[in-house]
Amino acid sequence: MMPDLGDYAGAVLSAYAVSLGLIVGLVVLSLWRARRVRAALDKVERRGRRT
Amino acid sequence: MSLWEYANPVRFIRFTDRVLPPLAVLAVVCLVVGLIWGFFFTPDDYRQGSTVKIIYLHVPATLMAINAWLMMLVASIIWIVRRHHVSALAARAAAPVGATMTVIALATGAIWGQPMWGTWWAWDPRLTSFLILFLFYLGYMALWEAIENDDTAADLTSILCLVGSVFALLSRYAVNFWNQGLHQGASLSLDKEENVADVFYFPLLVCIAGFVLLFVALVFLRTQTEIRARRTRALIARERAA
Numbered sequence: 001m002m003p004d005l006g007d008y009a010g011a012v013l014s015a016y017a018v019s020l021g022l023i024v025g026l027v028v029l030s031l032w033r034a035r036r037v038r039a040a041l042d043k044v045e046r047r048g049r050r051t
Numbered sequence: 052m053s054l055w056e057y058a059n060p061v062r063f064i065r066f067t068d069r070v071l072p073p074l075a076v077l078a079v080v081c082l083v084v085g086l087i088w089g090f091f092f093t094p095d096d097y098r099q100g101s102t103v104k105i106i107y108l109h110v111p112a113t114l115m116a117i118n119a120w121l122m123m124l125v126a127s128i129i130w131i132v133r134r135h136h137v138s139a140l141a142a143r144a145a146a147p148v149g150a151t152m153t154v155i156a157l158a159t160g161a162i163w164g165q166p167m168w169g170t171w172w173a174w175d176p177r178l179t180s181f182l183i184l185f186l187f188y189l190g191y192m193a194l195w196e197a198i199e200n201d202d203t204a205a206d207l208t209s210i211l212c213l214v215g216s217v218f219a220l221l222s223r224y225a226v227n228f229w230n231q232g233l234h235q236g237a238s239l240s241l242d243k244e245e246n247v248a249d250v251f252y253f254p255l256l257v258c259i260a261g262f263v264l265l266f267v268a269l270v271f272l273r274t275q276t277e278i279r280a281r282r283t284r285a286l287i288a289r290e291r292a293a
Contacts, residue, residue: 003091005101008166012104015162016090019108019155023265026151030269034276041283048286 081261111262119149127209139205144273150188187215
């Protein structure tokens with residue numbers, strides 16, 4: 001299944017690892033911040049409705 | 052229905068809530084199909100060997116790094132001219148995505164360059180202008196964080212974005228301007244002689260579509276977040292003033 005990457009296996013695999021790692025990290029961080037900010041806004045809006 | 056209606060934050064959030072899930076699914080499908088096709092089912096290049104497989108990450112990331120800045124430029128101009136907060140926040144939301152794409156382009160370029168050129172880095176016109184573009188991304192994000200007033204931050208970052216656009220365009224056309232350095236010309240061209248071979252071209256197109264869709268999905272999600280963060284700050288300020 002794995003293609004024969006020859007002498008350049010290290011270069012090709014590290015390029016994929018770095019890129020996919022950065023993309024996954026960016027997506028996870030974006031989702032995490034979206035959830036955190038939404039929760040913070042809900043909290044402030046609930047507090048505003050009570051007062 | 053006018054495009055300007057989406058300058059209303061509520062309408063923007065309602066619209067993006069609807070389109071985000073299919074957009075994200077499509078982005079993942081394109082990325083998975085394109086990368087698997089490119090990595091497993093394309094041959095080695097007769098000169099570059101298996102390193103040609105890096106093209107499926109390097110070229111789309113480079114395209115997105117430049118075009119993210121150009122999108123920020125359009126959004127900044129809209130802010131300067133029409134004062135729509137959503138456009139300023141969209142530019143802010145796009146910056147970390149563009150910066151990540153720039154890092155991927157620089158990293159994969161260095162990893163690819165080492166076996167092909169015998170060096171990780173050279174002060175070549177395209178590489179240098181790309182590095183400067185990355186520094187502009189860092190400066191742009193730092194400026195947003197450094198200024199407390201949102202409108203002042205949007206004004207100043209818009210000006211910085213206008214200046215940085217010179218380097219965004221330069222990193223695209225540097226090879227044509229100077230015609231020197233290690234980096235070859237564009238991989239994609241309308242001229243069939245200059246364009247990459249079809250066997251690499253079609254999976255590359257799928258990967259580019261995946262990167263574009265991922266960028267749009269992330270910018271929508273992050274713009275929603277920036278709109279909510281701005282509203283939270285405004286409500287807290289109102290509470291303190293009361």
